[in-house]
Amino acid sequence: QSALTQPRSVSGSPGQSVTISCTGTSSDVGGYNYVSWYQQHPGKAPKLMIYDVSKRPSGVPDRFSGSKSGNTASLTISGLQAEDEADYYCCSYAGSYTHVFGTGTKVTVL
Amino acid sequence: EVQLVQSGAEVKKPGESLKISCKGSGYSFTSYWIGWVRQMPGKGLEWMGIIYPGDSDTRYSPSFQGQVTISADKSISTAYLQWSSLKASDTAMYYCARLGTSSSSFDYWGQGTLVTVSS
Numbered sequence: 515q516s517a518l519t520q521p522r523s524v525s526g527s528p529g530q531s532v533t534i535s536c537t538g539t540s541s542d543v544g545g546y547n548y549v550s551w552y553q554q555h556p557g558k559a560p561k562l563m564i565y566d567v568s569k570r571p572s573g574v575p576d577r578f579s580g581s582k583s584g585n586t587a588s589l590t591i592s593g594l595q596a597e598d599e600a601d602y603y604c605c606s607y608a609g610s611y612t613h614v615f616g617t618g619t620k621v622t623v624l
Numbered sequence: 625e626v627q628l629v630q631s632g633a634e635v636k637k638p639g640e641s642l643k644i645s646c647k648g649s650g651y652s653f654t655s656y657w658i659g660w661v662r663q664m665p666g667k668g669l670e671w672m673g674i675i676y677p678g679d680s681d682t683r684y685s686p687s688f689q690g691q692v693t694i695s696a697d698k699s700i701s702t703a704y705l706q707w708s709s710l711k712a713s714d715t716a717m718y719y720c721a722r723l724g725t726s727s728s729s730f731d732y733w734g735q736g737t738l739v740t741v742s743s
Contacts, residue, residue, distance in 0.1 A: 515686060517668070550729035552669070559719055559736055560661075560669065565729035603669050607728055611657065611674060611683045618668035 518543065518604055518616035525622040526594045534619045536587040536604030542614055544585035548607035551580060551589045555600045563602075564589060591621070599623045626650040628658075628720055628734035635740045636710050643706035644737045646720030653701035654678040657723035659730060660694060660705045664716040674723060675703060710741045 519537040526532040536543065536551075543549055549567045552560035562571055564580035567587060577592040587606070591598055604616035631645040646658060659674035673684040677696040684694070696703045703720055718737050721730035 517670075546728075548726075548728035552730075554669075559733040560721075560730075561733070562724075562729055562731050565724065565731070566726060571731065601668075605669075605671070605729065611727065612685065613659075613671045614685075615661075615669040615671050
């Protein structure tokens with residue numbers, strides 16, 4: 515199981531949109547609709563932001579959205595806010611109750 | 625309220641053994657998988673393995689198979705991660721997390737346990 519591939523960093527100004535990609539294989543991202551996204555602020559535990567590709571847990575702002583095409587999933591943050599500056603990780607189910615995380619992306623709000 | 629409370633930070637020497645814990649509350653502990661995630665200093669999240677406390681069914685990432693042992697004691701709603709012989713490269717923050725209803729994502733996380741291995 516290799517880590518899913520994410521860009522090291524993305525940035526945007528307040529109010530803009532940014533999209534983070536997460537590329538895997540047909541054995542993980544492409545094989546199941548079970549991609550989740552986590553936000554991690556420095557020194558804090560990760561927080562679930564998106565599950566099952568595009569579903570938002572209660573309390574997560576609707577400016578966070580997820581999608582998938584083939585072996586690549588994406589997280590879009592619309593209307594970027596200062597508090598969105600954090601590290602973001604994708605995670606995919608990989609069969610037999612195993613999962614694999616992405617390499618992580620640092621989002622910077624300019 | 626669902627909570628996962630992990631044991632405190634540990635400082636160990638290479639070769640020593642260690643067992644850290646994760647106590648669940650506010651939900652049926654035996655009905656949800658619990659996973660362990662490693663985060664080395666300044667690095668990303670790594671999926672280590674998971675356990676179903678109801679029957680102790682355990683799955684490991686190939687990267688961690690044989691390196692750690694995951695267990696659970698359902699009588700006290702606690703999951704464990706243990707090492708028999710620590711290495712300096714085991715220095716990291718370790719998180720436990722609950723696999724949610726659809727078993728597809730970690731919906732609740734512990735606060736993390738920092739393990740430092742140094743001679």
